[in-house]
Amino acid sequence: MEYNMLKKKSHAEIARQAAAEGCVLLKNEKDTLPLKENEKIAVFGRIQFDYYKSGTGSGGLVNTRYVVGILDALKEEKLILNHNLMEEYQCWLKEHPFDKGAGWAREPWSQQEMELTDEQVDDAAKESDKALVIIGRTAGEDRDATATDGSYLLTQTEEDMLQKVCGRFRYTAVILNVGNIIDMKWVSKYQPSAVLYAWQGGQEGGHGVADVLMGRVNPCGKLTDTIAKDISDYPSTENFGGEFSDIYAEDIYVGYRYFETFAKDKVLYPFGFGLSYTKFGMDEVSCERVGKETTLKVVVTNIGKCSGKEVVQVYVNPPQGKLGKPVRNLVAFAKTKELQPGQKQELILKVWDADIASYDDSGHTGHKSCFVLEAGEYELYLGTDVRSATKAGNFVLDELIVVEECQEAAAPMHSFKRVKAVASKEGIFNKGWEDVPVRTYSMREAIQNEVLPEAIYTGNKGYKLADVYDNSVSMEDFLAQISDESLCHLVKGEGMCSFKATPGTAAAFGGITEELKTFGIPCGCCADGPSGIRLDSGGKAFSLPNGTCLACSFNETLQEELYEMEGAELKRNKIDTLLGPGMNIHRNPLNGRNFEYFSEDPYLTGKIAAAQLRGMNKYGVSGTIKHFAANNQEKNRRLYDSILSERALREIYLRGYRMAIDEGDAHSIMTTYGAVNGVWTAGNYDLLTTILRTEWGYDGMVMTDWHTAINEEGGEATRENLAAMVRAQNDIYMVVPDALSYGDNLEKSVEEGVLSREALVRCASNICNMLMKSLTMDRMLGRVVEKEEENIEADDDISDADILYYEMTDEIVLSGKELSTEKGTSVVYGLDMKKRGPCSLKMRVRVDAEELAQISVSVFMNGILTGTAFVSGRDKEWTEIEIPLRDVYFPNNFIRLYFAQSGVQIDWLKITVK
Numbered sequence: 001m002e003y004n005m006l007k008k009k010s011h012a013e014i015a016r017q018a019a020a021e022g023c024v025l026l027k028n029e030k031d032t033l034p035l036k037e038n039e040k041i042a043v044f045g046r047i048q049f050d051y052y053k054s055g056t057g058s059g060g061l062v063n064t065r066y067v068v069g070i071l072d073a074l075k076e077e078k079l080i081l082n083h084n085l086m087e088e089y090q091c092w093l094k095e096h097p098f099d100k101g102a103g104w105a106r107e108p109w110s111q112q113e114m115e116l117t118d119e120q121v122d123d124a125a126k127e128s129d130k131a132l133v134i135i136g137r138t139a140g141e142d143r144d145a146t147a148t149d150g151s152y153l154l155t156q157t158e159e160d161m162l163q164k165v166c167g168r169f170r171y172t173a174v175i176l177n178v179g180n181i182i183d184m185k186w187v188s189k190y191q192p193s194a195v196l197y198a199w200q201g202g203q204e205g206g207h208g209v210a211d212v213l214m215g216r217v218n219p220c221g222k223l224t225d226t227i228a229k230d231i232s233d234y235p236s237t238e239n240f241g242g243e244f245s246d247i248y249a250e251d252i253y254v255g256y257r258y259f260e261t262f263a264k265d266k267v268l269y270p271f272g273f274g275l276s277y278t279k280f281g282m283d284e285v286s287c288e289r290v291g292k293e294t295t296l297k298v299v300v301t302n303i304g305k306c307s308g309k310e311v312v313q314v315y316v317n318p319p320q321g322k323l324g325k326p327v328r329n330l331v332a333f334a335k336t337k338e339l340q341p342g343q344k345q346e347l348i349l350k351v352w353d354a355d356i357a358s359y360d361d362s363g364h365t366g367h368k369s370c371f372v373l374e375a376g377e378y379e380l381y382l383g384t385d386v387r388s389a390t391k392a393g394n395f396v397l398d399e400l401i402v403v404e405e406c407q408e409a410a411a412p413m414h415s416f417k418r419v420k421a422v423a424s425k426e427g428i429f430n431k432g433w434e435d436v437p438v439r440t441y442s443m444r445e446a447i448q449n450e451v452l453p454e455a456i457y458t459g460n461k462g463y464k465l466a467d468v469y470d471n472s473v474s475m476e477d478f479l480a481q482i483s484d485e486s487l488c489h490l491v492k493g494e495g496m497c498s499f500k501a502t503p504g505t506a507a508a509f510g511g512i513t514e515e516l517k518t519f520g521i522p523c524g525c526c527a528d529g530p531s532g533i534r535l536d537s538g539g540k541a542f543s544l545p546n547g548t549c550l551a552c553s554f555n556e557t558l559q560e561e562l563y564e565m566e567g568a569e570l571k572r573n574k575i576d577t578l579l580g581p582g583m584n585i586h587r588n589p590l591n592g593r594n595f596e597y598f599s600e601d602p603y604l605t606g607k608i609a610a611a612q613l614r615g616m617n618k619y620g621v622s623g624t625i626k627h628f629a630a631n632n633q634e635k636n637r638r639l640y641d642s643i644l645s646e647r648a649l650r651e652i653y654l655r656g657y658r659m660a661i662d663e664g665d666a667h668s669i670m671t672t673y674g675a676v677n678g679v680w681t682a683g684n685y686d687l688l689t690t691i692l693r694t695e696w697g698y699d700g701m702v703m704t705d706w707h708t709a710i711n712e713e714g715g716e717a718t719r720e721n722l723a724a725m726v727r728a729q730n731d732i733y734m735v736v737p738d739a740l741s742y743g744d745n746l747e748k749s750v751e752e753g754v755l756s757r758e759a760l761v762r763c764a765s766n767i768c769n770m771l772m773k774s775l776t777m778d779r780m781l782g783r784v785v786e787k788e789e790e791n792i793e794a795d796d797d798i799s800d801a802d803i804l805y806y807e808m809t810d811e812i813v814l815s816g817k818e819l820s821t822e823k824g825t826s827v828v829y830g831l832d833m834k835k836r837g838p839c840s841l842k843m844r845v846r847v848d849a850e851e852l853a854q855i856s857v858s859v860f861m862n863g864i865l866t867g868t869a870f871v872s873g874r875d876k877e878w879t880e881i882e883i884p885l886r887d888v889y890f891p892n893n894f895i896r897l898y899f900a901q902s903g904v905q906i907d908w909l910k911i912t913v914k
């Protein structure tokens with residue numbers, strides 16, 4: 001198979017465009033923006049020097065060659081920057097360096113800000129015309145944000161800064177370099193003249209922001225979340241952050257679906273909102289329904305003075321019927337091309353019945369477990385945000401239409417009250433409550449009663465997976481050759497940083513044992529994700545804007561183009577699937593990982609994810625959509641249970657995934673750490689078999705999240721219960737150090753007859769299907785035509801590291817006690833070796849970090865990566881690890897240890913030449 005190498009534009013150019021198109025302009029008075037050439041600008045806020053390219057945790061660990069922050073980019077512009085102020089910050093920063101926090105993903109949400117004196121601000125205002133204030137927040141895995149100062153709220157020092165600067169400057173633009181949305185009460189309090197959400201824009205983020213500030217890119221990003229007046233206004237806030245469970249009482253009324261129906265007055269900035277430097281008109285609106293499809297047309301005209309793009313959004317207001325529904329639901333959107341002043345473009349937006357349908361989990365419509373369109377009027381609204389969209393047409397259904405018949409699945413075990421819209425006489429909706437329907441059958445029994453096609457064992461007949469790939473042998477006959485024992489190995493992935501896959505990646509899977517390799521099963525490789533490749537080997541990769549920023553572009557074409565680049569990079573690094581897109585719903589602004597995800601809206605989420613997958617697919621690689629499903633809280637993420645109605649699950653939390661599969665050909669999925677309605681997702685038969693496979697027809701692979709626990713209905717969740725995982729069709733457990741010796745319950749369960757060979761074969765078939773769609777298969781068969789020499793070695797840049805010199809003959813033991821092993825640092829030994837021969841390195845290490853911390857140490861010898869050792873937060877005791885080095889031929893050798901994360905302690909290291 002031949003894949004065309006790029007490129008029309010460079011990676012950096014597209015990433016920069018994406019960072020710019022993700023910027024959302026919320027306010028722009030007095031023509032504050034764009035800035036003009038030679039304007040005198042004072043930049044406030046330490047984040048000008050400490051730009052957040054992304055959040056923390058697995059989704060934020062891309063080693064980049066460079067990062068352009070906002071100030072770096074402004075320095076490239078024809079602006080007169082206030083150097084005195086800059087110097088004051090630089091001086092202060094020497095005493096107040098960036099706090100990286102202790103441990104894995106433990107960086108504080110914000111950094112201490114410099115306290116400005118009145119004099120400093122006065123001086124700056126005398127010298128400069130306009131002020132830019134940059135405020136930053138990180139976001140991240142394993143912890144949620146909190147509605148406290150320095151997290152969701154501004155700190156007192158940040159407020160003081162805003163008060164002083166806005167009070168003194170006529171023009172102040174506030175730029176938010178944040179992962180998640182934050183509280184915005186300060187806008188009305190201090191009245192800055194402009195406000196721009198710039199998110200975390202990846203390594204080209206600063207350039208993207210500068211393009212917007214200078215007007216080279218006209219802001220065209222739109223909010224993917226509603227910004228409410230107060231955190232308590234979000235309907236999920238009341239229950240969010242529970243220790244062991246979280247009840248989704250707001251049901252389908254998430255984000256704007258809630259606010260537009262019940263609480264319009266609580267909104268500061270509506271979903272879909274974002275300003276431009278120009279103005280657009282919308283005319284010649286038409287709406288026509290043919291069969292199951294409604295088509296809206298609109299002509300968008302740039303009626304302003306500069307060129308720009310606009311996003312047109314279509315919302316449906318369905319009849320309330322018996323189920324009750326939000327009064328606005330996004331059902332289509334489109335972005336114009338760059339329109340010059342006076343230029344027009346006709347946009348055609350298609351709305352499908354399936355995208356409007358509601359799921360009846362109660363049977364109130366007489367069609368329990370079906371997606372239906374209830375009878376009545378469907379109004380279609382068209383506009384540039386959810387609030388200002390106006391009626392563009394309608395259609396009326398005389399009777400209910402059943403769009404899809406499903407089967408009750410994953411319903412809650414116990415009832416609780418959920419929100420329901422109740423109309424008053426005046427047609428206003430009030431929040432009412434109704435009982436949520438509960439599970440009426442046993443998931444355990446469903447598993448027990450399942451009849452799978454018989455899977456016999458024939459022993460080795462000489463068939464290879466390539467024979468299935470080439471259609472000369474059936475999958476059934478192929479898998480019949482593999483013993484139960486080997487199938488038990490196949491359903492485990494090895495990592496992190498397995499030597500069997502690209503160094504420094506998250507897992508190797510598939511052909512990971514000698515036995516499995518004899519059947520021609522290739523070894524697959526996956527790496528984090530989502531916004532760039534995480535190579536813990538110290539290898540470099542390109543860091544893209546965070547998920548929310550990307551989704552704010554509302555630009556599917558751009559996402560596809562950007563992730564085509566990502567696909568090329570994955571292919572070059574021999575990685576088959578990126579662990580992303582992350583596509584959980586922004587149920588509450590405090591969820592720590594919202595920065596990786598796209599939106600509070602499932603339709604937008606599905607569209608953006610599908611576009612990114614299509615982009616990667618062009619290079620024969622793909623993404624692993626995660627975390628399936630309802631992974632909406634980081635606190636206690638391995639223990640907590642999302643309790644929600646089947647309707648909310650299907651309409652809100654699963655919908656994007658289905659779109660990513662149907663429209664993006666996703667063939668790899670990651671489940672979550674937690675449970676949905678009492679059953680951990682990694683063993684949730686209803687989610688993974690009934691819905692995903694049977695209803696949606698998905699035939700790809702499902703993997704667990706790293707070191708997760710699994711249970712069966714009513715049982716306790718453990719990390720060993722892989723039998724429950726296999727029965728549910730979660731195909732691979734991620735990750736184990738060695739598939740041959742992980743202490744799980746698989747083989748015992750087969751022996752005892754509680755796990756069938758049939759169930760193992762079914763997972764094996766899903767894994768093989770995925771591998772056959774991956775480049776690793778073609779690569780193994782020598783069918784990938786590489787058009788350019790692709791270098792997968794990591795950079796070994798030791799120029800700025802101090803080198804420790806020693807002489808040695810057979811062996812040298814060095815103390816590691818004094819070594820700095822902080823994230824991103826290296827230690828380099830220059831060794832004068834008196835002996836030639838094979839050489840190896842042993843280290844005595846232990847970890848001082850949280851249990852789930854993922855820590856790697858990569859070793860380079862003379863610039864070549866020789867191995868990456870992986871330790872986790874569970875390695876609390878001193879343990880010895882060994883990494884092979886290269887043979888010694890010459891006396892002078894450099895050995896570099898690179899620490900991708902903080903937290904490892906080294907007692908000693910021993911280098912031996914045999």
Ligand code: BGC
Pocket residue numbers: 058141506528579626705706854
């Ligand atoms: C995260 C996943 C990630 C995996 C591998 C987990 O902690 O939840 O999203 O892909 O680690 O790094």
